[in-house]
Amino acid sequence: MAHRAAGPVRGMEQVTQALGGRIAYGADYNPEQWPEEVWDEDVRLMREAGVNLVSVGIFSWALLEPEPGTYDFGWLDRVLDKLHAGGIAVDLATATASPPPWFLERHPEATLVDPIGNPRAFGARQAYCPSSVAYRDAATTLIAELVKRYDDHPAVVMWHVNNEYGCHNDHCFCDASAVAFRRWLQERYGAVERLNEAWATAFWSQRYTRWDQIGPPRQVSYGNFANPGQQLDWWRFCSDEIRNLYRVEAAAVRSHSAKPLTTNFMGFRKSLDYRSWTDVGDLVSNDHYLIAADEDRTPQLAMTADLTRSWAHGEPWLLMEHSTSAVNWQPRNIAKTTGEMRRNSFQHVARGADGALFFQWRASRGGAEKFHSAMVPHAGTESRLWRDVVRLGADLSAIAEVAGTRVEQASVAIVFDWESWWAATFDSHPSVDVDPMATARAWHKACWARNLGVDIVGVTDPLDGYDVVVLPAQYLLSDETVDRLTAFVEAGGTLVATYFTGIVDEHDHIRLGGYPGALSDLLGVRIEEFCPLPEGDEIPLTAYGSGAIWSERGRAVGADVVAAYATGDCAGDPAVTRRRVGKGTAWYVGTELAPDALDTLATQIFTTTKPVVGGLPEGVEAIRRVGEQGTYVFVINHTHEAVIVPVRGTDLLSGNEGGPHLVRAGQVAVIREDR
Amino acid sequence: MAHRAAGPVRGMEQVTQALGGRIAYGADYNPEQWPEEVWDEDVRLMREAGVNLVSVGIFSWALLEPEPGTYDFGWLDRVLDKLHAGGIAVDLATATASPPPWFLERHPEATLVDPIGNPRAFGARQAYCPSSVAYRDAATTLIAELVKRYDDHPAVVMWHVNNEYGCHNDHCFCDASAVAFRRWLQERYGAVERLNEAWATAFWSQRYTRWDQIGPPRQVSYGNFANPGQQLDWWRFCSDEIRNLYRVEAAAVRSHSAKPLTTNFMGFRKSLDYRSWTDVGDLVSNDHYLIAADEDRTPQLAMTADLTRSWAHGEPWLLMEHSTSAVNWQPRNIAKTTGEMRRNSFQHVARGADGALFFQWRASRGGAEKFHSAMVPHAGTESRLWRDVVRLGADLSAIAEVAGTRVEQASVAIVFDWESWWAATFDSHPSVDVDPMATARAWHKACWARNLGVDIVGVTDPLDGYDVVVLPAQYLLSDETVDRLTAFVEAGGTLVATYFTGIVDEHDHIRLGGYPGALSDLLGVRIEEFCPLPEGDEIPLTAYGSGAIWSERGRAVGADVVAAYATGDCAGDPAVTRRRVGKGTAWYVGTELAPDALDTLATQIFTTTKPVVGGLPEGVEAIRRVGEQGTYVFVINHTHEAVIVPVRGTDLLSGNEGGPHLVRAGQVAVIREDR
Amino acid sequence: MAHRAAGPVRGMEQVTQALGGRIAYGADYNPEQWPEEVWDEDVRLMREAGVNLVSVGIFSWALLEPEPGTYDFGWLDRVLDKLHAGGIAVDLATATASPPPWFLERHPEATLVDPIGNPRAFGARQAYCPSSVAYRDAATTLIAELVKRYDDHPAVVMWHVNNEYGCHNDHCFCDASAVAFRRWLQERYGAVERLNEAWATAFWSQRYTRWDQIGPPRQVSYGNFANPGQQLDWWRFCSDEIRNLYRVEAAAVRSHSAKPLTTNFMGFRKSLDYRSWTDVGDLVSNDHYLIAADEDRTPQLAMTADLTRSWAHGEPWLLMEHSTSAVNWQPRNIAKTTGEMRRNSFQHVARGADGALFFQWRASRGGAEKFHSAMVPHAGTESRLWRDVVRLGADLSAIAEVAGTRVEQASVAIVFDWESWWAATFDSHPSVDVDPMATARAWHKACWARNLGVDIVGVTDPLDGYDVVVLPAQYLLSDETVDRLTAFVEAGGTLVATYFTGIVDEHDHIRLGGYPGALSDLLGVRIEEFCPLPEGDEIPLTAYGSGAIWSERGRAVGADVVAAYATGDCAGDPAVTRRRVGKGTAWYVGTELAPDALDTLATQIFTTTKPVVGGLPEGVEAIRRVGEQGTYVFVINHTHEAVIVPVRGTDLLSGNEGGPHLVRAGQVAVIREDR
Incomplete structure (x- = not known):
């Protein structure tokens, strides 16, 4: 077995090096859907567009191994040779996705x-069932053949293990899955009686x-x-089981390869707790669709990038898939507006991606x-879309020096824990309207609108370095987390915890x-009873404005009541409280604040938190990446007005020097700051 | 086999006697969910709250019989001993619910x-399948063990058979159920050809x-x-089959016990025709949740209590479960407002309950x-909810003398037949908007708002004693019922029948x-054709106001047309008619009257019907219970205004004498009337 | 085997002859649901109503063959004899529907x-599964018995094969169906590799x-x-498979009969591509329900009749079922308004039906x-409905001379292709709002409102004779169709193609x-990208008004831009274009026009298209049938106002001569035009 680079850090760096220090640009490439005569045009157009990396073979199993143990690699040989001849690097798939x-x-x-x-x-x-032994055997057999054949191919710079694991098969209830679940439970609990305790049977x-007896x-x-303990452990198991499959396939690759490998995550995919997966691959890659x-x-994209970067421990990561325009799987697949693809791409790169790949190269x-x-x-290269693709390739080429830099330390951490998300949203709870994701998004958007750096962190991630930590409906908390949160506040941090x-x-x-x-x-509040609100109701507060979804009967025990419920059965009870603890402050927000109310409160809480670039209107996104050679401010103007950005330096896209810089409506700048 | 008290009458009386003449107060008690050290606190707090009866063991089967034929009664021995030592009586479950x-x-x-x-x-x-022989065997085996062991325990005053039968397994379509269904059909029809006739095959x-061939x-x-005859017999069978299960379990209890037994009903549970079950147990008990x-x-609660009392033939019954505040199974589980739990409890007692028990004692x-x-x-005893619980215990203690009295004879009967309900709401009918329950509720609310006594009666219950009988969309009527209704009207009664x-x-x-x-x-109308209305449409009438859901093409043949349809294709055809028959009157209402229209018509129909207490605004509920020692007017003020109640006597809750009595907003009075 | 009349043409003529030249009038007749004493009354009432044709035995299998191979024909003998004695002809069913x-x-x-x-x-x-061999065997065995017994019965004038094939079993996924599907695929593709190509595997x-491997x-x-190629072929197969069943049953009838046979279609039934079925029977019959x-x-009924007539190649067809008033299977089964049944019946006859039968004779x-x-x-003959039935019988008798005439050549053809309909509405498409049926209906209604003759044609039907051909979202088009459309335009026709x-x-x-x-x-437009609109959004155009559902990014390449998108990302791109081609014109409509916008455009497009009768307000329907003996203008006034119809001749219903004719609100006229 070959020597391996450690963890998710080095892998992207290796890829960037293999690309000559450039930002990765390209797509999934599925030549098997086209006659060979199209392949030459593909390479020519890739070069025209500045493409330097394509993922090949993701769904090629049926062609590569048409009958069990019978292989047909000829076409793939030709594809890789052509790509290499054209200077296009390849992220070669294990072809095991289907x-x-x-x-x-x-x-x-x-x-x-x-x-x-x-x-x-x-x-x-x-x-297939993710617990299937037959599937694992078939997959690893194919992988061994593939890796042995292609790991030395000069086009191949990395391995793409499987594809969007669990996208359609995350929960399988077959008997084999039941066996695997029981084995997982045995490992977790040791004795049935401990499971009985945990599940409150x-x-x-x-x-x-x-x-x-357990299924x-x-x-x-x-x-x-169904028993909520059983449900919670089931969600844990299913995520772990697919991670194990990833481990098995990754090990099969590594038996014959030292090149970096990854699998493409799917952002806020509820069933998969990717944070526990990141030690499997060599770099973090993610797929994102609007x-x-x-x-x-638009802020949702930023939030997902902030999450992905956190998985990568702040190191550069790879945007493995996004779309040039509409997708096909939503009820109404709306095309992207003028410039939206470009802005989206720069959002990802600004927030730490060192590559922007699409699904897919050529529309099927x-x-x-x-x-x-x-x-x-489908319309071909005589199209606005193609011209935008070519322009984006040139843009990414122009900012190549950004590759390898890190996004500046964030000032805000939003804790978003998958186990808590699962548990918080099971059935038979106080209100179906409680949605930790919605609450988290509201707080992230408040930061995004202010250009505060944000990380979406896990519950065990370090909290030092952040000014503010937000807990949006983080229903399930361990004692150890409570201790760490307490220490964070006592040391001077600001904590914001919401209801539930x-x-x-x-x-x-x-x-x-x-x-x-x-x-x-820690918060200095004691709630006696939850008082969820009827569907669509709002409840006025004595300050900020109004809340929705939730109210509570309780009282402050040490905290200041900053806002109370103004009417109804909870009138006078605390809705928003603040407590000074040690050198820090702990806020509690007992209702889902209306957007205006949250905005007012956020202004108060973030008053001393420093934005990346101050004074920009909402919708003008600014992020800084920091490298040994310099610092780079990405400015993405999502608004319909030009904006003057008070940053001095050289815009790598326009070549404009000095500053402040005018960034027109819908446009982007990447300013290498003057030292 | 021991001697048995007859029917549903004596059982509650026996329980009350065992409780020393007090109103039953308590809850489901599930000590097995807690360590034994909590049990002592439980008994202490029960005493503080005035609890005198708890249901134990409902879901304890897995603990009592951890392996088939292996029993563990030790913990239950200790629980019962502790309760008895604390003066708490026990409604002991057969533990067969799950x-x-x-x-x-x-x-x-x-x-x-x-x-x-x-x-x-x-x-x-x-x-489990309700037709399962294995289940019946396992259940009766456990019951025999339990009853033999505990029937003589001094804490045990009654038996709680199973729990909410059919709550989640009312209709099972397995092959064993098919066999049981066929057997039931054979008993009903004797010959297949008679079934063919009935099912119109x-x-x-x-x-x-x-x-x-039949399934x-x-x-x-x-x-x-599906064949509607098959559907109707299936609903009949499923209700009967679960009743039979109740019979089997009750017989197993009675083999070793002479104590009263019950099973807890679930009010207007559509799949279970409880009226045919009431001869199985010794008292009627019911669970009710808002x-x-x-x-x-609030009127829905009153209606359910009026139904439950009718099952008990007017004798006192037991509220086996309700909630102190929110439940867990609705989309948004709204907490009860200040005083609502107390008002709810008094509504039940006013309408005939001699006990008010909760699910459950201690939140899990x-x-x-x-x-x-x-x-x-969860918050413990430092909470408004606990203080309300303690207060309610004291309140119920203060009105102990009410126990054993009967609610005053009602003046109105609303006929609500389960077989008709089933048949009326099958598929392929004129309109999905026809809802006998909604129509029944509208008429009950009209009575409730006027403080008219109402019974919700079955189709075979005696009608003498009522001034008015209402048939809300009672789609299926037997010849015998028609004869009885005719006799009722001819003898001077007022009948109100609605469309369908x-x-x-x-x-x-x-x-x-x-x-x-x-x-x-009887009604003097002949309808040619149903004319259901489009969704949400209203149709104006020549009197009262407007209707919805339904209109009809037809004519009066003997009746007076009191209101006709004012527009549309049925314009001029009768919407509300009245016919004098013998000494009585028969009304027909051919549309779903809008609330205002129904109110106007109800005022006309009930003009001579005497309320329990006159002159009270809507939302101030007044019911009279009558005993040998005196009469008691319960007044429950659901409004936000104080009200003066023109009743003279002593309020058992406040001790105030004389009258009229001021009952403040949200408050309750129980006035023992001066003779 | 007996000599057969060819195709769908002659069959209706034979039936009409058997009825003595009258328009067929009657119903499904299910005497088995009633005691025999009712049958005599049935015949008497049929005569009173002018009934001359009833369908018998459709669901009688269980009575005719109570055990496999055991037959009971006695009751049917008696029914047919009674009907014959009463002068009622019989459409005898194969009794195989269930x-x-x-x-x-x-x-x-x-x-x-x-x-x-x-x-x-x-x-x-x-x-049953439509691919079941056992079903085919059982059905053809019964058919042989029935046809041998009754083909010579003097009452029997035609055969009714099965009933509403596929109404509830159009898609069966059992293993036998899988086998049949594979066989169908083998026939279609020959080699698996060709299937792989077609399905893009x-x-x-x-x-x-x-x-x-294929299922x-x-x-x-x-x-x-699921693979869209697999889906498309599945829908094709399922329609073909049921057609094959029809063929098998028809062949069984023809082995012993020379009488015309039919099966009743269900109009725009999505799963059944009836156009490919019409060569199986001897006449086209259709069931239609509002x-x-x-x-x-009301226009939907007209559109269905225009479709049915197209299946019959313009020859008279039979309305096998419609309803006198409400049906039972909709959520709210609204009764027909005064005169609606009569207007509906005349709509069908006007558009080519030579008979109007109901489901059913006597309400069950x-x-x-x-x-x-x-x-x-249910109310019996003392009812408005019965009086209307009797009147309609007299009406149809009065216009007997219309029987055998053909509807005048239509000026507009709307192409509506079933394969395209299926393919256009699979999953993973640009927008779920795209609905070819809705677009087709909008264009048909524009014609109906103008009293333009319309045929709903298939994609391979001849286009000569039409002024205008409309392609409403005809997503799937073959090269051959494109050639034919091009030739149509070049020869002077007007083509209107909509988006998708x-x-x-x-x-x-x-x-x-x-x-x-x-x-x-052909259209002179080149679209680069689809831009579906968000749910409910409208997009303003520079002319006509606004569009919904769809917009596009593209440009005209030869066409005139008659309207462009006025706002949004597609502003300035073509929304409606017109291109002169040869002697004709090709229009393109790139969005779903709002009703007003479509109306304006239709006025422009149809400016030279001649209506059947000009100058009538919308809602007054006029259709002409043309025979050797004369021409007949049917006027159906669906409005609430009387209208003067500028046609000279004799109204066969009122006997009024001369003209113009006053047709009162809701009334009908059938004017034999003066020569």
Whole structure:
């Protein structure tokens, strides 16, 4: 086995080096969908567009191994040779993302089964159970062949393991999955009695006496609620199980390769706790798509990039997929507006990506994704889209020196924990309107609008270096986290915790004695009872404005009541409190503040927090990347007005020097700051 | 076998005697969810709250019988001893509500199966087919052990058989259920040909020639409608089958006990026709929960209590479960407002309950119901909720003399028949908006707002003693019922029948010759054609106001047209009619009157009907209970204004004498009337 | 085998002759649901109503063959004899629409299976898999018995094969269906590799190497999209497979009969491509029901009749079922208003029907359709509905001379292709709001409102004779169709193509190089990118008004831009274009025009298109039928105002001569034009 670079740090650096120090630019490339005569044009157009890296072979299993153990590598040889001849580097896929038709034909026991017990058929992609031994065997066999054949190919600079793991098969309820789940539970609990404790099986006569009585949380009877402990461990297991599959495939690659490898994550994918996956690969790569109907899709992109960077421990990462324009899987697949693709790309790079790749190079003629946009549209190169693609290639080339720099230390950390997210959103809770993601997004947007640096961190990540830490509806908190949060505040930090934070421990057991049990002392509040609001209702506060979704009956025990509920049964009870603790401050926000109210409160809380660039209107995004050679301020003007940016230096895109810089509506600047 | 008290009458009286003549107060008590050190505190706090009765062991099967035939009673011995030492009586459960994990492991054939054929997994509660022989065997075996062991325990005053039968497993479509269904059909029809007649199988080529061709109404093909006769008999069978299970378990208790037994009903539970169950137990007990999003939840509670009392033939009954505040199973579980728990409790007692128990004593730390409110909240006793619980205990103690009295004879009966409800709401009907429950609620609320006594009666209950009988969309009427209604009117009663009443016979066969076939003669109307209204439409009438959902083409044949449709294709046809018959009056209401219109009509119809207490504004509820020692007027002020109640006597809660009495906003009075 | 009349032309003529030259009038007649004593009254009332044709035995299988191979024809003998004695002709059913209970009992493998793999139970109708060999055997065995027995019965004038094929079992996913699907694919493609090409299986690793790897598009995993090629061929197969069943049953009839046969179609039934079925039967018959909630149900009826006539190649056809008033299967089954049944009937006859039959003769007492209206309502003959039925019989008798005439040549053809409809509405498309049916209806309504003759034609139908051809979102177009459309325009025709037309070829592969690939040259537009609009949004145009659902980025290449997008990212790009080509004109409409905008554009496009009768307000329908003996203008006044119709001749209904004719609100005239 070859020597390996450690952790997610070095891998992107290696890739950048292989690309000659450039920002990676390219796409998924699926030549097998086209006749060979198109391939030469592909390479020519890639060069025209400045493409330097393409992912090849992601869905090629059926072509590479048309029958079990029979391989056809000829076409791939030719593709890689052509690419290499054209100076295009390759992120070569393990080709294991979707097993061919023969796989389920031979291994029907590997069929994915849904919660109600129905098998799910072949006919789309990812048709397999993640716990299937047959799948792992078939995949690693293919990987060994591929890596042995191509690891030395000069075009290949990295390995792309599988693809969007778990996108359609994250939860399988088959018997093999049940066996794997039990094994996972045994490892976690050791003794059944400890599981009984954790799952609170004294409730509803569920006490287990043997492991083999336990199964996945399959669909229970009408109007019934499955055990929440079982549900929580199931979500943990499913994420871990797919991570294990990633480990198995990564090990198969590494048996024959020393090149960096990655798998492409899917951002805020609820079922997959990627933070625990990042030690598997050599670099973090992520796919990101806008939800067209989301009015806040622009800050949402920024938030996802802030999350991805946190997974990469602040090191550069790779945007493996985004789209040039519309996708094909939303109800209404809205095209990107003029300049939106460019702004999106720069958002990612500004926030730490050292590459911007698309799905996909050439829009398909057939298949389920034929209406997904691509770098080469159906209309061909006589199109605005192609011209934008070429321009973006030139832009990224112009800022090549940014590659390898790190985003400046953020001043705000938003804690967003996957286990807590799962547990907070199970059934039979106080209100279906509680949505930790929505609350987190509201706080992130408040930072984004102020150009405050933000990291989306995990619950065990270090908190030093941040001015403010936000806990948006972080329902499940361990004792250890509480201790670290307390230390953070006492040392001078500002903590903001919202309602439904710190309610349960890691077993989803209530912390008794008044909510929020984990933080009651630190925050100086004691809540007696939750008072969720009716659908759509607003509740006026004595300050800031109004809240929604939630109110509470309780009182301050040490905190200042900054805002109370103004009407209703909780009138006079605390809605927003602040407590001075040690050198720091702990805020509590007991309701979902209306946007205006949150804005007012955020202005108060962030009054001393320094923005990346001050004085910019909302919608003009500014981020700084810092390298040994210099510092770079990315300015992305999402507004319809030109803006003057008070930064001095050279705009690498326009070549303009001096400053302040005028950035026109919809435009971008990357300013290398004068020293 | 021991001697038994007869019927549902004596049982509650026995319980009250065992409680020393007090109103029962307490909760489900689940000590197995807590370490033993909590149990002593539990008993101490129960005493502080005035608790005198708790239900124990409902979900304890897995602990009591951890392996088949292996019992662990030690912990229950200790719990009962502690309770007894503290003076707390026990309603001891048969513990059969939820079989342990080993049950389905051993008896997979007892798995519940849904209409599409999917088994429903273990992991919540009630995971069994109600027709399962294995379940009956296992349950009765446990019952025999329990009753033999505990029937003589001095704490035990009654038996709690199973729990909320059929809450999640009311309809099972497995093969064993099919066998039971066929057996039930054979008993009902004797010959297949009679079933063919009843089910109208000449339609759609469904004629059966052998019993074993017949199955449950499993999911048919796309856009298809299952035979309505089959559906109706299926609903009948499912209710009967669970009643039979209750009978089996009750018999097992009675083999070793002479103490009163009950099972807790769930009010207007559509799938269970409890009226036919009431001869099984010794007292009627009911669970009631408010639907937070229901604006009329307060009169809905009253209506449910009026129903429960009718099941108990007017004798005192037991409120087995309600909630101190929010529940956990609605989309938004709204907390009760100040005083609401107290008003709710008094509503039940006023309408005949001799006890008010909660689910549950102590809010759970874990499990699917941990966010359900309880008597001891997560926040502990330093809470408004606990103080309210203590106060309510004192209140109920103060009115102990009410126990054993009966609610005064009602002046209005609303007929609400389960078979008719089922049949009226099957598919392929004139309009999905027809909702007998909604119509019944509208009429009940009109009575409630006027403080008219109301019983919710069955179709075979005696009608003498009532001034007015209301038939809200009672679609299915037998000939015998028609005769009784006719006699009622001729003898001087007032009948009010709404649209979609009397349309079919007990086989769901149309009564031909003009609608409503069963009542056309009595009402003096002949409807030719139903004219349901488009969704949301209103139709103006020539009097009262407007209607919705329904209109009709027809004419009066003997009745006076009091209101006609004012516009549209039915303009001029009768909407509200009145016919003098013998000494009485028969009204027909051919549309769903808008609230204002119904109010106007109700004022006209009830003009001579005497309220319990006159002159009170809507929302001030007054009910009278009558005993040998005196009469008691309960006044519950649901409004935000104080009210003066023109009743003379002593308020048992405040001690105030004389009268009239001032009852403040949100407050309650129980006035023992001066003789 | 007996001599056969050719094609769908002669069959209706034969029926009309058998009825003595009269328009067919009658219903489904289900005497088996009633005691025999009712049958005599039935015949008497049929005579009173002018009924001359009834369909008998459609759901009688279980009675005719109560056990396999055991027949009971006695009751049917008596029914037919009574009908014949009464002068009522019979459309005798094969009785195969619904197999009896014994069928699935004996052949469980014939059970219908849904996409998720669940069998669908007996209990409604049509409980069988269309690919079942057992079903075909059982059905043809019965048919042989029936036809041999009754073909010579003097009452029987035609055969009614099965009934509404595929109404509830159009797509079966069982293993037998899979086998049949593979066989169909083998016939279509010959080699697997050709299927791989067509299905674009290079995408997502789906390449098949053997036929037996291929199955129906069963439910794939979460959020996944099944191969669109597989979906398209599945829809093709399912329609073909049921057509084959029709062929098998028709052949069984013809083995012993020379009488005309038909099966009743269901109009715009998406899953069944009837146009390819019309060579099976001897006449086209259709069932039509209004959707009560559809505001445009009146033009929708006209459109369906225009479609049916096109299937019949312009020859007279038979309205096999419609309703006298409400149906039973919609959420709210609204009764027909005064005169609506009569107007509906005349709409059908005006547009080519030589008969108007109802479902059903006598409203059922029991069963799933008991609330479906009928000729004899539950209320009996003392009813407005019965009087209307009798009047309609007299009306149809009065216009008997119309029978056999043809509707005048239409000036407009709307192309509506089933394969294109399927393909256009699969998943993963640009917008879920694209609805070819809605667009087609909007254009048909524009013609209907102007009294322009319209045919709804198939993609291979001849286009000569039309002034205007409309392609409403005809997504899939073959090269051959493009050639024919081009020739049509060059010869002087006017073509109107809307957005999402001509996007793919017959394999659902994109036509590259700019949309709409198939028509870009002809229309003179080149679209680069689709820009679907957010839900509910409107986009203003520079002319006509506004559009919805869709906009596009592109440019005119030869066409005149008649309207451009006025705002947004596509501002200035063409929305409506017109190109002169040869002697004709090709219009392109790139958005879904708002009704007002479409109206304005239609006025422009149809300016030289001649209406049947000019100058009538919208809602007064005028159609001309042309025969050797004369021409007949049907005028149906759907409005609430009387109208003067500038046609001279004799109204066959009123006897009024001369003209112009006054047609009162809601009334009908059939004017034999003066020569």
